[in-house]
Amino acid sequence: MEKEEKARNAKPKPKKRRLKPDSRPAHEHSCFCCGQGGELVTCDRKDCPKAYHLPCLDLAKPPYGRWECPWHQCSLCQSPASSFCDFCPSSYCREHEGGLLVPSASDQRPCCPNHSPQSPLDSQADLAKVQLKTEAAESVQVVGE
Secondary structure, three states, X not given: OHHHHHHHHOOOOOOOOOOOOOOOOOOOXXXXXXXXXXXXXXXXOOOOOOEEOOHHHOOOOOOOOOOOOHHHEXXXXXXXXXXXXXXXXXXXXXXXXXOOOEEOOOOOOEEOOOOOOOOHHHOHHHHXXXXXXXXXXXXXXXXXX
């Protein structure tokens, strides 16, 4: 009887608080444009893991304050994007999305006209363009020192 009475008068144990796992995805460790690592700027949008080299975005210096990457704006009109290329920052709003993204042959991921749907990752023209931008940015930094 005594145990039952103690149990009734006892204070309820506080429930252990479970920490919610961080739902924000980890940022990627390679540039979404060229696929290379290095010094990257990351998107501040809560659910976006994208990271970029400044030269790949034609930026001379890191953006100030809260910054959202170009993947979230239509590549044609800068409106909020609703369709996204899985291989580069190209994206399109509802008005411009019609027919611009096609499924890639290998895994059916959305692919924009900047890539060959047969092998979107093998676009040597894009890689060469990015390498030229990176080399130009590095030469400017060396000259400025």
